[in-house]
Structures are given as C-alpha cells and as structure tokens.
Amino acid sequence: MKERPAKPKKQPVTIPGVKSASAAQTIFFPRSIKELLTLYNKNPGSIIFAGGTGIMMNRRSERERGGAGGRPVISLKRVQDLTKVVRRERFLEIGAAVPLSRLASIGSRIVPKTLYNAIINYGYYGTRNLATLGGLICSPWDYSEIITILYALDAQLEIRSIAHTGWILISGLKKADGESILSENEILTRVRIPYGSWNRSYSRVFGMDGSSTYPGAIFSGFARIEKESIEDIRLSFGGIGNRVIRERNIEMTLQGKKIPLTEKDLSLIESQITDLLDGFYKPKDIKETGVLATPASINPVESYRASALKRIMLWFLNNLEYPDYLGQIGGLQNRQSKLYF
Ligand SMILES: Cc1cc2nc3c(=O)[nH]c(=O)nc-3n(C[C@H](O)[C@H](O)[C@H](O)COP(=O)(O)OP(=O)(O)OC[C@H]3O[C@@H](n4cnc5c(N)ncnc54)[C@H](O)[C@@H]3O)c2cc1C
Known part of the structure; x- marks a missing residue:
C-alpha cells in the first residue's frame, strides 16, 4: 500500500531575537512595541495576553466557540x-x-x-x-x-x-x-x-450582594462648581447590559445651572434619565434593538438597577453643595454596603 505523504508542519512566523516556545501553542514574548506590532501583523488572530485574568475567565466560552486552541499567544509581559x-x-x-x-x-x-x-x-x-x-x-x-x-x-x-x-x-x-x-x-x-479640574466627584458600586466583581449598577459623577453654578459635569452609568452609558444631553441640561438645583431642574433630569434607562431596559422593539430584555416593571434585577441608578444620581446632584460630604461618602467607607431602593 502506498504511504500517504506526511502533512507539511505549519511553522509559526517568528522574527529574529524574539523567543517562541511550545509545539502545542506558540507563545511569543516581544520586547518592544515594534516587535509586538510586527508579530501581530504576521500572525493575525493571535491572542494578546496581558495579565491573563480576563482570558482565563473567557476560556470556557472560547472553547464553546471552537477554541482558542492552536492560536498563537503574544504576551505583553516583556514590552x-x-x-x-x-x-x-x-x-x-x-x-x-x-x-x-x-x-x-x-x-x-x-x-x-x-x-x-x-x-x-x-x-x-x-x-x-x-x-x-x-x-x-x-x-x-x-x-x-x-x-x-x-x-x-x-x-x-x-x-x-x-x-x-x-x-x-x-x-x-x-x-x-x-x-x-x-x-x-x-x-x-x-x-x-x-486631569480636569473637578471639585466634586463621587462613584458608587452597588450590587445585589454588595460585591464589586459583578455589580448590579455603577454610578460615577464628576462636577466643577464655580460661584455656585455648574461649570462642567460628567455622569456615567455602568452595569447596564454590559455597557457604560454617558448621556451628553443630560450633562448639557445641567451645565450653567445654579446650585442647589430647583425641584423643576431635578424633575427634568429625572425624566431624562428615566427615558435613557428605559431605552435600555424596556426596548420597544426587541427585533430592532437586538437586546433581549423584559419590561423593568416585571424584571426585579433590571428594575432594581434602573431605580438605584436614578436615585444615586439625584442624590449626587442634590449634594453638589457639600463637597466634604461627597468626599466622605465617596471615600472607602460604605462604598459597597447594600443599598436597596
Ligand atoms: C478573580 C477575578 C476577579 C475579577 N474581577 C473583575 C471585576 O471586578 N471587574 C471586571 O470588569 N473584571 C473582573 N475580572 C475580569 C478580568 O480581571 C478583567 O477583564 C481584567 O482586568 C483583564 O485584564 P488582564 O490584563 O488580565 O487582561 P487579559 O486577560 O490578558 O486580556 C483580556 C482581553 O483583552 C485583550 N487585550 C489585553 N490587552 C490588550 C491590549 N493592550 N490591546 C488589545 N487587546 C488587549 C486580550 O486579548 C483579551 O481578549 C476578574 C477576573 C478574575 C479572575
């Protein structure tokens, strides 16, 4: 019987001076950005390995998608x-x-x-x-x-x-x-x-179990207050369907306003944030948005997040007058205590 010719072995692309190892999975350790970019260009689809903590968590889903198996790894460790x-x-x-x-x-x-x-x-x-x-x-x-x-x-x-x-x-x-x-x-x-010249800042993580690893919701706010008016403000919301949201319209509505904010200002902002969050939690047409979500009113987790984000943002806006208070609460104490609304 005729012997089948051996398959030619695929050689990983290397560049001089750059170490690679292991027959099962090629690992490169470039030492400069130039080497790194050259390697990545020659080995597209390689796994960029920084600390590896995210890759480790993602391994199961990688395997389910057909595996990272033979893909070369490019470590950033020595760059x-x-x-x-x-x-x-x-x-x-x-x-x-x-x-x-x-x-x-x-x-x-x-x-x-x-x-x-x-x-x-x-x-x-x-x-x-x-x-x-x-x-x-x-x-x-x-x-x-x-x-x-x-x-x-x-x-x-x-x-x-x-x-x-x-x-x-x-x-x-x-x-x-x-x-x-x-x-x-x-x-x-x-x-x-x-750096910005923020003189008010506050950030809060709150989860169903008080954990910061998979928080229920995250709010971060920064503001610059000059002569009792809001010169600049940034508001961002995390933990929303794996996305972070910043809504410039809300920030612009607040810019130039005197503090303390009036009831009218606050209710306008509240309705803007409600519309924004509803857009994520209650998509009108799931086919159109591609987001699988149920109305906040019947989904306790989403409803909890939306309500918590709204209230914590209003709390931040209500306390812009008190930088020391914000600083104290925004410090380490109480940051991960359970908050239920
Ligand atoms: C115990 C534990 C706790 C964790 N807690 C949290 C948490 O609280 N919040 C959270 O969000 N995550 C958390 N994670 C997930 C993980 O730590 C993060 O995703 C993480 O910071 C990834 O950083 P890394 O350097 O380890 O990245 P890696 O795992 O090396 O890479 C992550 C991804 O980014 C790509 N990548 C890395 N660097 C670059 C670069 N310079 N250019 C292009 N692509 C790049 C990689 O290819 C990979 O796809 C946790 C993980 C563990 C194991």
Whole structure:
C-alpha cells in the first residue's frame, strides 16, 4: 500500500531575537512595541495576553466557540514601553500593560482619587497584581467601576498597528453590541486620563450582594462648581447590559445651572434619565434593538438597577453643595454596603 505523504508542519512566523516556545501553542514574548506590532501583523488572530485574568475567565466560552486552541499567544509581559506611567501637565499617561496594583502603588496624589479608590477595590490583591489597565479596557465585559470612571473622565486610548497610530475616546472602543472595534492587527498601547479640574466627584458600586466583581449598577459623577453654578459635569452609568452609558444631553441640561438645583431642574433630569434607562431596559422593539430584555416593571434585577441608578444620581446632584460630604461618602467607607431602593 502506498504511504500517504506526511502533512507539511505549519511553522509559526517568528522574527529574529524574539523567543517562541511550545509545539502545542506558540507563545511569543516581544520586547518592544515594534516587535509586538510586527508579530501581530504576521500572525493575525493571535491572542494578546496581558495579565491573563480576563482570558482565563473567557476560556470556557472560547472553547464553546471552537477554541482558542492552536492560536498563537503574544504576551505583553516583556514590552517595556507598555509598562510606563508618565505624569504630564494635563493628563496621566499609562502604558496598556501596567498592572492595576502598580497604579494603586502610585497613590491618589497622582491617580485621580475616585479612580484610585476604584482600583484598590477591584477584585483581590492577586487579581490586581496581574490584571492590567489595557486588559480591563479591552475585555469583552464593561462591568467595572474603573471603566465607568474612565468613561466619565473621557479617557483616550492610543491604538496602534504596524501601519498606523491614532487616538480615540474610550467611548469609541466598542460598538453598540459591545464588540470591540479593534481589528486583528491593532493593539491598545497607551491610556491617557485627563486631569480636569473637578471639585466634586463621587462613584458608587452597588450590587445585589454588595460585591464589586459583578455589580448590579455603577454610578460615577464628576462636577466643577464655580460661584455656585455648574461649570462642567460628567455622569456615567455602568452595569447596564454590559455597557457604560454617558448621556451628553443630560450633562448639557445641567451645565450653567445654579446650585442647589430647583425641584423643576431635578424633575427634568429625572425624566431624562428615566427615558435613557428605559431605552435600555424596556426596548420597544426587541427585533430592532437586538437586546433581549423584559419590561423593568416585571424584571426585579433590571428594575432594581434602573431605580438605584436614578436615585444615586439625584442624590449626587442634590449634594453638589457639600463637597466634604461627597468626599466622605465617596471615600472607602460604605462604598459597597447594600443599598436597596
Ligand atoms: C478573580 C477575578 C476577579 C475579577 N474581577 C473583575 C471585576 O471586578 N471587574 C471586571 O470588569 N473584571 C473582573 N475580572 C475580569 C478580568 O480581571 C478583567 O477583564 C481584567 O482586568 C483583564 O485584564 P488582564 O490584563 O488580565 O487582561 P487579559 O486577560 O490578558 O486580556 C483580556 C482581553 O483583552 C485583550 N487585550 C489585553 N490587552 C490588550 C491590549 N493592550 N490591546 C488589545 N487587546 C488587549 C486580550 O486579548 C483579551 O481578549 C476578574 C477576573 C478574575 C479572575
């Protein structure tokens, strides 16, 4: 019998000076951004491995979709340029592979305080030690307080491929269905967090069980108050169908208003936020939106989230006059206590 010719072995693409290992799964450890981008360009569809904590959680669904099995892995661990943190005049610039624990160790004088508090409350120390800011931003889930705060602060992301470099707002990273816009050869390399001159800030995570890992809902608010009027304000809402929402119309309605806000102002804002949240929790036409949801009135979880978000936002707006009070409550105490409305 004629022997079948052996199948030629697929050779992983490597570049000189870059180590790769393991026959089962090729792992690359580039040392510079240039090497990283070259490798990714030559091996599209590779798994970008930052801290691995999100990938670990996602393994089951990967297997269900046909597996990450043979895809090469590109580790960011040794790319020095991705682990830098630079303080500039107007913003903090953070390499995508900086672990959250490192940001925590930099302290709240440099990392905006509300963000710092969210970082030290993220998962356990071991997770913070591995999980990177870039990995958190690129993960398919947007359930974190850190992300909700970055939306409010208009964080900017540097996206690079071998052919181009560009900056986008964090709100532009994911499409309406939550899918990332990054193409197969693009990497998040740096994150810029503008400092802003906020003199009021507040962020709160509240879940059905008081846990921050899969919170029921997240609210983050920042405001600049000058001469008893709202010069600028940012409001973002997380935990909503795996998305973070910022509604500029609501922020614009509030800009220039005197504090304390009048009953009329507050009820206008309340109706705007009700419309906004209803759009997510009670889609009129499920076929049109593609979102599977039931009316808030008969879904206790969604109803709880919507009601909690509304009330906490109104509480924030009602307390803009009292920066010390907001600071105290926005601190570590009581942040994850159970709140039921
Ligand atoms: C115990 C535990 C607790 C957790 N708690 C939370 C929580 O409270 N909130 C929460 O939201 N998540 C949580 N997670 C999920 C996970 O930690 C986050 O998604 C996380 O921050 C991912 O960061 P990472 O560096 O580990 O990313 P990785 O797991 O390495 O990567 C995550 C995804 O992003 C891609 N990626 C990473 N870096 C880049 C880059 N620079 N450019 C392009 N793509 C990139 C990867 O390819 C992958 O698809 C938790 C996970 C564990 C294990």
